[in-house]
Amino acid sequence: MASINVLRTQPITPDKTNTSATNTDTWRARSGLSSRALSHSFRTTALLFRRQLWIWPLIAVPLFATMGFWVRAYVEQPLEENLQNGLTTILDSDVAALRLWLGYQQERVELFAADVDIRETTDALAILPAGTPQDVAALLSAPQQATLRQRYEEHHDVELYSGYILFDMDGRVLAADTIELVGKARPMEDSPWLSRAIAGEPVVSIPYKSRVLLRDRHGRERTGVPTILVLAPVMDSAGTQIGVLGIRVRPEGGFTSILRIAEVGESGETYAIDRNGLMLSQSRFDDGLRAIGLLADDGESASILTLAVRDPGVNMIEGERPDTRRSEQPLTFMAQSLTKGESGVDVEGYRDYRGVPVVGAWAWLEEFHFGVATEMDVDQAYLPLYYLRTVFWGLYALLGVAALAIFVFTVIVSRLNREARHAALKERKMGKYALEDELGKGGMGVVYRARHELLRRPTAVKLLDIDRTTPESIARFEREVKLTSQLYHPNTITVFDYGHTPEGVFYYAMELLEGLNLDELVIQNGALPEGRVIHILSQVCSSLAEAHSIGLIHRDIKPANIMVTARAGMYDFVKVLDFGVVKAMDGEIQSNLTAANSWVGTPYYMSPEAIQNPDDVDARSDIYALGAVGYYLLTGTMVFGGNNPAEIMRNHTTKSPEPISERLRKAVSPELEAVIMQCLSKVPGKRPQNTEIIAQRLSACTLIEAWGPDSARAWWQERFPDQHGTFTKSPSIEATDIRTTTEINKVESIDQVTVVMPTGDEEKGA
Numbered sequence: 001m002a003s004i005n006v007l008r009t010q011p012i013t014p015d016k017t018n019t020s021a022t023n024t025d026t027w028r029a030r031s032g033l034s035s036r037a038l039s040h041s042f043r044t045t046a047l048l049f050r051r052q053l054w055i056w057p058l059i060a061v062p063l064f065a066t067m068g069f070w071v072r073a074y075v076e077q078p079l080e081e082n083l084q085n086g087l088t089t090i091l092d093s094d095v096a097a098l099r100l101w102l103g104y105q106q107e108r109v110e111l112f113a114a115d116v117d118i119r120e121t122t123d124a125l126a127i128l129p130a131g132t133p134q135d136v137a138a139l140l141s142a143p144q145q146a147t148l149r150q151r152y153e154e155h156h157d158v159e160l161y162s163g164y165i166l167f168d169m170d171g172r173v174l175a176a177d178t179i180e181l182v183g184k185a186r187p188m189e190d191s192p193w194l195s196r197a198i199a200g201e202p203v204v205s206i207p208y209k210s211r212v213l214l215r216d217r218h219g220r221e222r223t224g225v226p227t228i229l230v231l232a233p234v235m236d237s238a239g240t241q242i243g244v245l246g247i248r249v250r251p252e253g254g255f256t257s258i259l260r261i262a263e264v265g266e267s268g269e270t271y272a273i274d275r276n277g278l279m280l281s282q283s284r285f286d287d288g289l290r291a292i293g294l295l296a297d298d299g300e301s302a303s304i305l306t307l308a309v310r311d312p313g314v315n316m317i318e319g320e321r322p323d324t325r326r327s328e329q330p331l332t333f334m335a336q337s338l339t340k341g342e343s344g345v346d347v348e349g350y351r352d353y354r355g356v357p358v359v360g361a362w363a364w365l366e367e368f369h370f371g372v373a374t375e376m377d378v379d380q381a382y383l384p385l386y387y388l389r390t391v392f393w394g395l396y397a398l399l400g401v402a403a404l405a406i407f408v409f410t411v412i413v414s415r416l417n418r419e420a421r422h423a424a425l426k427e428r429k430m431g432k433y434a435l436e437d438e439l440g441k442g443g444m445g446v447v448y449r450a451r452h453e454l455l456r457r458p459t460a461v462k463l464l465d466i467d468r469t470t471p472e473s474i475a476r477f478e479r480e481v482k483l484t485s486q487l488y489h490p491n492t493i494t495v496f497d498y499g500h501t502p503e504g505v506f507y508y509a510m511e512l513l514e515g516l517n518l519d520e521l522v523i524q525n526g527a528l529p530e531g532r533v534i535h536i537l538s539q540v541c542s543s544l545a546e547a548h549s550i551g552l553i554h555r556d557i558k559p560a561n562i563m564v565t566a567r568a569g570m571y572d573f574v575k576v577l578d579f580g581v582v583k584a585m586d587g588e589i590q591s592n593l594t595a596a597n598s599w600v601g602t603p604y605y606m607s608p609e610a611i612q613n614p615d616d617v618d619a620r621s622d623i624y625a626l627g628a629v630g631y632y633l634l635t636g637t638m639v640f641g642g643n644n645p646a647e648i649m650r651n652h653t654t655k656s657p658e659p660i661s662e663r664l665r666k667a668v669s670p671e672l673e674a675v676i677m678q679c680l681s682k683v684p685g686k687r688p689q690n691t692e693i694i695a696q697r698l699s700a701c702t703l704i705e706a707w708g709p710d711s712a713r714a715w716w717q718e719r720f721p722d723q724h725g726t727f728t729k730s731p732s733i734e735a736t737d738i739r740t741t742t743e744i745n746k747v748e749s750i751d752q753v754t755v756v757m758p759t760g761d762e763e764k765g766a
Contacts, residue, residue, distance in 0.1 A: 063399070067392065079385055080347045087361035088345055090262045091374040094270045095363055101258045102368065105230050105249055106202050112155060113232040113245040121148050122166060122234045122243040125174040136183035139174065148175050152247075160253050162214055162227060166234075167244040169198060174243065178212055197231035197244040205229040206370050207251035207272075207280045209305050217250060226251050226305050252304050256282040259372065267358075267377035272370050277335040279307045280370055285354065292316045292354065294326075309335040312355040320355065334362050338371035349378045430507045431499050433461050445477070449512060459496060460513070464506040474506055481508045483552060484579045491543035491574050513575055515565030518633060522559065527636035530669050531707025532572065534698045536564065537630050539574035541691035541698070544626070547579075548619040548691065554579060555617065557625035558605045559632055566720070571712035603648040604638045605629065608682050611649045620684040623691065627679025634672075635663045639680060653682070671701040 121144040163177035171186035214225040234243040259270040272280040283303040289295040310329040314320035333350035345361040360375035433450040450461040498508040607624035642648035
């Protein structure tokens with residue numbers, strides 16, 4: 001005779017025959033499983049997570065992310081801001097110095113033009129005739145030419161200045177250090193600035209290549225020499241402009257030197273470009289530019305007025321070569337901005353004219369018609385950050401190794417603990433209890449027949465499954481013990497003791513029951529007489545009344561959790577089992593042990609509110625389940641059937657139960673039928689509001705089939721003559737305890753399954 005509450009794999013009533021292999025496959029498919037191996041894989045993965053072996057690496061992830069965020073927020077951003085401020089400061093300093101230098105050159109030429117000798121020379125040369133070769137010869141032989149040359153050499157540094165030129169008001173060259181220009185009218189190269197000077201405005205030209213013979217820095221005369229022409233009006237004693245004096249300044253000297261004052265490190269440089277992107281000053285990298293082919297490798301070539309600031313698209317310093325010709329390459333990001341007359345700063349990085357990633361700041365000087373840019377290699381600019389990142393990633397690696405070591409250590413310790421617990425189990429001893437036979441196994445634990453070492457009292461000892469020991473399972477296990485131990489009613493299972501071994505095996509001891517659960521009773525004997533149903537339900541009401549009075553809801557009242565025994569001369573004595581999923585009505589007891597908004601219970605006996613609002617149930621949910629149990633005992637069938645749990649639960653929420661008399665096709669006690677059907681009301685407020693009311697109404701029923709102590713005694717003695725020796729010791733364990741939807745797939749008979757699963761739309765729909 002089967003008496004242990006174990007899972008069955010055969011249909012037990014006509015209403016359950018639809019749970020065939022096909023329906024099992026359907027439910028398995030709905031759960032996302034396609035094979036036994038996949039189910040095992042999922043269970044193994046879930047077990048790994050329940051053991052929390054991943055906790056240390058998981059903690060490390062937000063730690064590393066936080067550190068990375070800190071580096072970004074508190075190091076990189078301030079560094080970028082400081083870099084931007086530094087580049088802007090350097091640029092502003094260079095521009096200010098350049099303005100001062102150009103202003104100084106302009107003032108110096110203005111003072112020179114105001115010199116009496118220059119004024120008299122201009123006045124004397126301007127009255128000489130012009131037009132014929134003889135006039136040019138007379139102009140060249142005039143004594144004022146020598147006077148002007150002498151005055152220029154006395155007052156100007158030949159290293160900084162490269163010559164002079166004197167114009168009359170028509171733009172005719174009256175005198176020059178280059179005699180080929182004397183007598184010529186408005187040389188083309190000078191005309192843009194000469195017109196402004198003839199109009200009375202002091203002018204400083206941008207650097208340009210001379211088309212006439214000029215002496216370079218080596219003293220050789222040639223064309224294409226870089227020069228800056230500074231022009232100032234020459235006035236007579238009456239304040240009337242009589243000419244224009246111009247001094248040629250070498251840009252590769254003072255102009256470039258001014259821009260190099262604030263160069264930073266080995267890569268920082270400041271240079272000027274015109275509106276076409278042509279470099280107006282000399283690069284600090286001329287030697288390197290010759291090495292990579294951007295300048296002719298003749299020792300004389302220079303970047304000033306030669307190199308266009310274009311982006312090659314590759315880092316030429318590292319040996320890469322562009323695929324396009326230099327003339328087809330676009331201007332650099334900075335040069336494009338400057339040629340539009342814009343100013344700006346960029347610390348994200350862009351390529352310079354060598355293809356090297358740089359950061360920079362730039363400004364367009366409208367009064368001088370050129371722009372100035374300050375740039376620095378990204379590698380140099382962010383060198384402190386690179387050091388910091390190296391330290392950070394090193395720390396990251398160390399923490400990663402530490403996390404891995406902790407993970408491995410956790411696995412090893414967990415394995416050793418598990419082995420120790422198995423070894424302790426083999427000793428067949430739990431505290432003061434000696435274990436004997438295994439009586440049953442469920443989702444959370446295993447039950448053994450045991451005896452107290454001193455009292456020798458037969459006991460059932462429930463052990464927490466060694467391979468499923470987690471903080472959550474231990475908390476749920478302890479909760480079951482503590483809640484059950486608060487109940488003293490004789491119809492409730494009694495807990496004797498609780499503890500754990502030094503190896504961490506958790507257990508509790510409870511009374512060992514001899515008898516059958518109601519599910520086994522109906523399977524073996526069919527529907528029960530009305531009187532016997534009343535006798536059993538009245539005792540269940542008494543047990544639940546105590547639990548409800550202290551604010552506890554059972555939440556899994558079903559036939560498998562109610563046992564009938566014969567003890568101390570009392571027959572059909574009821575014991576209510578398995579308070580493992582009990583819930584405090586105030587919702588404060590271990591609220592996080594079961595996921596919020598989860599289904600808890602067995603589908604055949606769940607109330608509508610337990611399905612629709614699982615977090616908002618009260619004692620009336622137990623009353624609904626009690627009505628479903630009474631219906632099962634009277635008819636031998638479930639209130640609602642279905643092919644899977646989702647369909648069964650949907651029926652509980654939408655369908656009205658068939659009256660008991662119609663299901664049986666015979667008359668039953670109208671009072672008994674009324675109280676059972678009222679318990680099954682969809683609306684909690686229409687049910688009996690407590691179990692005391694149910695017990696009273698049960699006692700007042702007019703019975704068609706009576707049942708009393710004599711009937712119970714006769715029934716038990718007929719089937720179990722030796723009541724002390726023939727009962728299989730049936731432990732107070734619900735074999736499946738708490739099962740997930742994955743575990744439901746293992747069985748075809750789902751009436752024994754306790755469901756704890758999320759109430760997602762996918763599971764509710766079907």
